[in-house]
Structure formats: C-alpha cells, structure tokens
Amino acid sequence: MLILSLTYIKSTQEADVHMQPHLAWVKEGYDKGWFLASGRKIPRTGGVILAVGDRTAIEAFVAEDPFTIHGICTYEITEVALTTVVEGLEALKG
Template identity: 35%
Template sequence: MFIVNLTYIKPLEEVEKYLAEHITFLNKYYGRGNFICSGRKNPRTGGVIICNAKNMEEVNEIISEDPFYENGIANYDLLEFYPTKYAEDFKSFIE
C-alpha cells in the first residue's frame, strides 16, 4: 500500500487547467482497483492518493500517466506502508 503525496509546484491557475484530465486519470485507476481514496490538501497545496499496488515500480508507472506529472504541475512523494490494523470495510483492499 502506498501514500502518494502531491505538492503543487505551479500556481492554482495551472492546476485548474489540468484538473479535468487529472480526474479522468483518477477514475481510470479507481476502476482498476488501484486507488482507494484521494483528495485535496487543506490548504490547497496539493493532494493525497491512497494507492494499492504491488510495488514502487507499479506506482511510478501509474503516476507517470497523471496529467499533473506530465505537465510539471506537482512533485510526488511516495510512502510505502503495510496495513496491519484497519476497519473491517477496508479488509477487501488488503486481500
């Protein structure tokens, strides 16, 4: 499991230009079962994605398709973790 921490490096006006494409990207990976949760930071300096992937290489491949990545809108910090305690409804993401 991975936490993808996006930090905008361009003004919000640039972020907005690619937001619809970014949402399409998110929907693709929600549909494939890779993305579990995502959202904006508060204050709006970036976003966070909880990603289920087999390894860091797969996460990097996924991120490379993000319009925010392709257009230099955000930097990405990745944190891998192993869920050992979780709500019952979350169990399907672990198995």
C-alpha cells in the same frame, strides 16, 4: 498500501487548467483497482491518493498523470504495511 502525496509546484490556477485530464487519470486508477481514496489537501497545496497494488506499476502510472507531464506537482510515494484497520477497511492492508 501506498500513500501518494502530491505537492503543487505551480499555482492552483495552472493546476485547474489540467484538472479535468488529471481527474480522468484518477478515475482510471480507480478503474484499475489501484486507488481506494483520494482528495485535496487543506489548505489546497496538492492532494493525497491511497493506493494498493504493485509499486513499480503505480510509479509508472504516476508518470502518466497529466499533473506530472505538465510539471504541476511532485509526488512522494510512501509504502506502508498496515497491520490494523477498522472493520470495512481491510483492503487497505493490501
């Protein structure tokens, strides 16, 4: 599993300008079967996406995020080898 942690480097107002294209990009990640969960950080300093799949392909996809293209955020990608999950979340084990 990959944890994609987005941290805003521009204002939330600038992020809001690019939010709809970013959300379309997120939807594409779900459509590809890569994204399992996503949401905003609290306080609103960025977001988190839980993903599965080939890291190289997902890193290339991250480069296509409108937030990346417009310099809205940085991404930290952490790979995790989950060994135990609750029933119903087995997909997180990748």
